[in-house]
Amino acid sequence: MITLLKDVNCFCPKHIGQKDILIANEKIERIDPVGRWENCPFLDRIIDCDGLTAFPGLIDQHVHIVGGGGEHGFASRIGDINPDHVFLSGVTTLVGLLGFDSCTKDPANLFAGAKSLRQSGLTAYLYSGSYTFPMPSLTQSILRDLILVDEVIGVGEVAIADHRSSQPSALELAELASAVHAGGMIGGKAGVVHIHLGEGKRGMGLLLDVLEQTDLPKEMFVPTHVNRQPKLFEQAMEYCRNGGNIDLTAGETHGIPVPDAIEMLVDSGMDLSRVTVSSDSNGSIPTGGVGKIQELYDDIRGCIVKKGIRPETAFSFVTENVAKILKLYPEKGTLQEGADADIALLDCGYRLRKLFCLGKQTVDDGHRVNSEE
Missing domain, CATH: 2.30.40.10 (Urease, subunit C, domain 1)
Structure with a gap:
């Protein structure tokens, strides 16, 4: 054709x-x-x-394609994402991941979900692992997942600063990141560690400890939900200013909405190439409800029509920037x-x-x- x-x-x-x-x-x-x-x-x-x-079609690097939830019992489990909703949101490439519940929803479910989305016409990748330590995997090894499974491009979402996380130490997080780094190098993948930031006391503190104590490259880490709280966002802005990646979550209403956060980042004059936005679609929202993939498109559009952000800047957060961080560029983004x-x-x-x-x-x-x- x-x-x-x-x-x-x-x-x-x-x-x-x-x-x-x-x-x-x-x-x-x-x-x-x-x-x-x-x-x-x-x-x-x-x-x-x-x-x-x-x-370019949007790239959403944080989607619970087989559903998230489970924090409030079995009835709180969220269902699989509908591919029609993905298409209608302008998303053409996504990355699936597990969240808090990696027992009733395991890596095999996630892998099958990504394969199903590919058959529908989307490009789908996935992160190995979940909130919990030790990390669940397809091959009983995060390293082997990255090397041997084409769809696996990193690990996530690794939960820190959250009462639902496994409370990993800096050493445990560093050992996990080392395996991801090696797997990415051998497998020719991005080898990213996609980090869930909760509302805990230290914010990004554990990640900063790992970077201080090891020689792991800063660009392999992608902390997300950074607009969840004003204090966390200030910490994230400083982290980005010093060369780190940050990922904002669309649909935020209790923290800093994406259009407001992007306006602050643009006004700061910092390099925006390490800033991305994702949806957390089909995941549970801490204040109640379910994340929707349409919110990603709506927030990017809001940056343009409500905040006057230049279109090429607004769309870079969900196209080119993501593709480069995930090493999908120039095929994507x-x-x-x-x-x-x-x-x-x-x-x-x-x-x-x-x-x-x-x-x-x-x-x-x-x-x-x-x-x-």
Whole structure:
């Protein structure tokens, strides 16, 4: 299938103006001046994109694809994510993970969930492990998971500063991170340690201890939920200013909402390339309720329409920045020749109108469509 997206305003996420995008099967084959391919006899489909803006499909690095919860008994367990909800949120790539309950939901469930999402047309990866120590794994070894299982790109979510965590010591966290680092190097993966930050007394203190006491690279750690509390966010801003990655959680209402947090980060003048946003979708919210993947898109849109953040800046937090931290770039997180054809087409109000996942259309006029149509 060869598809031409004709006359579309392109953000890669940097703005490059009106272009034609030629999609061949799963890849972006060409990005050219408007009109160059219009009369090509080999085109299977031409879509007039006048008035639409193209961005890379969103990457959500924190999704409970087989559901989270369980803190309040069996009835509080949350179900699997619906792939239709993922598509309609503009997400084309996600990373699944386990949370507090790694007993009734184990790594095999997570692996099967990622495989199912891949069959639906999404790109799905996963983190080995969970809140608990010792870490559950597919092969009885975090190191072997990273080396031998293609879908595994790191470990998470490792809980610290939370009464629900296993209260790991700095030594235990360092030993885990060392295995992840080695597995990433041997397996050619990002080898990230995705860290859940609760509302505990020390905040990021345990992570800072590990970095102080070892030679592990700071870029392998991705602490998340950093906008959960104002005090924690201040600590996270300083950590990012000193070269660390930070991940904000969408849909936050009791801490600092993402648009407000992003505005503060932009105003600070710091390097924003290590800042990302994720949804915590299908996970339990500490104050009650369930995280929704749509909140990721809504918060990024809110950065633009409510806070006046430049579109290329706002979308970088869920595209290019994530892809580089997870070492999925340049196949993911960008619109460029040779990249995967994961493309979100938005209207002038930055609402999702069409979505392509690996070259197949999954959303049209804001509605889910059969990718084979």
